[in-house]
Amino acid sequence: MCDQTFLANVFGSCDKCFKQRALRPVFKKSQQLSYCSTCAEIHQVAERVEALGQFVMKTRRTLKGHGNKVLCMDWCKDKRRIVSSSQDGKVIVWDSFTTNKEHAVTMPCTWVMACAYAPSGCAIACGGLDNKCSVYPLTFDKNENMAAKKKSVAMHTNYLSACSFTNSDMQILTASGDGTCALWDVESGQLLQSFHGHGADVLCLDLAPSETGNTFVSGGCDKKAMVWDMRSGQCVQAFETHESDINSVRYYPSGDAFASGSDDATCRLYDLRADREVAIYSKESIIFGASSVDFSLSGRLLFAGYNDYTINVWDVLKGSRVSILFGHENRVSTLRVSPDGTAFCSGSWDHTLRVWA
Amino acid sequence: MAQDLSEKDLLKMEVEQLKKEVKNTRIPISKAGKEIKEYVEAQAGNDPFLKGIPEDKNPFKEKGPTFNALLLLLGRAFWLELAWSRTP
Numbered sequence A: 001m002c003d004q005t006f007l008a009n010v011f012g013s014c015d016k017c018f019k020q021r022a023l024r025p026v027f028k029k030s031q032q033l034s035y036c037s038t039c040a041e042i043h044q045v046a047e048r049v050e051a052l053g054q055f056v057m058k059t060r061r062t063l064k065g066h067g068n069k070v071l072c073m074d075w076c077k078d079k080r081r082i083v084s085s086s087q088d089g090k091v092i093v094w095d096s097f098t099t100n101k102e103h104a105v106t107m108p109c110t111w112v113m114a115c116a117y118a119p120s121g122c123a124i125a126c127g128g129l130d131n132k133c134s135v136y137p138l139t140f141d142k143n144e145n146m147a148a149k150k151k152s153v154a155m156h157t158n159y160l161s162a163c164s165f166t167n168s169d170m171q172i173l174t175a176s177g178d179g180t181c182a183l184w185d186v187e188s189g190q191l192l193q194s195f196h197g198h199g200a201d202v203l204c205l206d207l208a209p210s211e212t213g214n215t216f217v218s219g220g221c222d223k224k225a226m227v228w229d230m231r232s233g234q235c236v237q238a239f240e241t242h243e244s245d246i247n248s249v250r251y252y253p254s255g256d257a258f259a260s261g262s263d264d265a266t267c268r269l270y271d272l273r274a275d276r277e278v279a280i281y282s283k284e285s286i287i288f289g290a291s292s293v294d295f296s297l298s299g300r301l302l303f304a305g306y307n308d309y310t311i312n313v314w315d316v317l318k319g320s321r322v323s324i325l326f327g328h329e330n331r332v333s334t335l336r337v338s339p340d341g342t343a344f345c346s347g348s349w350d351h352t353l354r355v356w357a
Numbered sequence B: 001m002a003q004d005l006s007e008k009d010l011l012k013m014e015v016e017q018l019k020k021e022v023k024n025t026r027i028p029i030s031k032a033g034k035e036i037k038e039y040v041e042a043q044a045g046n047d048p049f050l051k052g053i054p055e056d057k058n059p060f061k062e063k064g065p066t067f068n069a070l071l072l073l074l075g076r077a078f079w080l081e082l083a084w085s086r087t088p
Helices: A037-047 B006-022 B029-046 B064-086
Strands: A010-013 A021-027 A030-036 A059-064 A071-077 A079-085 A091-096 A101-107 A114-117 A123-127 A133-138 A151-155 A158-163 A171-176 A179-187 A191-194 A204-209 A215-220 A225-229 A237-240 A246-251 A255-262 A269-271 A276-283 A288-296 A301-306 A311-315 A321-325 A332-337 A343-347 A350-356
Touching: A021 A037, A030 A037, A037 A276, A037 B029, A059 A071, A071 A343, A071 A350, A079 A114, A079 A123, A079 A350, A091 A123, A114 A171, A123 A158, A133 A158, A133 A171, A151 A171, A171 A204, A179 A204, A191 A225, A215 A246, A215 A255, A225 A255, A237 B006, A255 A288, A255 A301, A269 B029, A276 B029, A301 A332, A301 A343
Parallel strands: A071 A114, A071 A332, A114 A158, A158 A204, A204 A246, A246 A288, A288 A332
Antiparallel strands: A010 A021, A021 A030, A059 A350, A071 A079, A079 A091, A091 A101, A114 A123, A123 A133, A133 A151, A158 A171, A171 A179, A179 A191, A204 A215, A215 A225, A225 A237, A246 A255, A255 A269, A269 A276, A288 A301, A301 A311, A311 A321, A332 A343, A343 A350
């Protein structure tokens, strides 16, 4: 009789991702669970990270002035100014320190779903049901009518859902309800590149942080998040694990991953180099969709605004919720962290924007 | 428009995309996960949300003079009320 010992492999469904795999024992809070190798690896990484302390975040400024639901907002690179757009067609530029309104434009259409600040701080772009993206140069001359200097840059065949300037004021990237994304030259209004691949409306997009080059990620109603190469127009990677429309996508500060928020009430983190989903941020008590997500400067915290009027703060590495913020009186529709990471601003259907720090 | 595409076209598009993606290089999670963790730990020192900002350096703090003035005003209002209620 041989007395060699054999390693017995247990096959079954993983306690975390429920896939049928070879399982390993994992100890969580002195309870033994069986995880597949991928979930076990992620669990190991999370275990070795120190837990976060308690967070105290409160509303420091409330920006009131919109007459209807706030749909989108963006920070200026000066970490102080904010542009926001709303359902009534108004686009307002605020000084978040003093809460003063610096500029206001009335768009010819309602539901201005997208707005963006130019990197130089000298212009803003916005669009919505008019199917176009228009650029307005910002001027401090009181006599000048901002609407007169408007430049129509992008033309889509359906509503504009998201727009963003690239690293310069010269190019704009747009996403539309017609299922495509496009890159435009601001000066001439020419289409430089178009991105086809989504099977339904594209709801959001985010550009890779500048050090890592020419890619961007888009999320749509087809539940897919796609990563595109801006130069070739090709989709490089696609992820389809969400169970409903993806409302918001945001790159991780290092550029190697991105997070997405969806109507299926979960936020997920996808690693680009491992080409897979690595974390799901969800709780049974959260049943309303996440409309908007953003990372803190280091990437440790993920802020997500939900349709149940709250903002949940997640620990990216451990997968647990750190804090829940109340204050808005209607859905949180948009959320962005300031460029220096000192605060974040949330816009809501209750007609206000709140700056939290 | 994407909505005008037939089911067959959408599936064809998806298959084309998957064929391209098969060639992508992938790194294992043990490496990718560790690198994310290392990035966060390296950057954690710079993150204002993690290390906190002292109230005097926070540009969004409550503005000092206004808050104190408000308190003074409220106090004055209270004493005035009292004085007026005492007059016959």
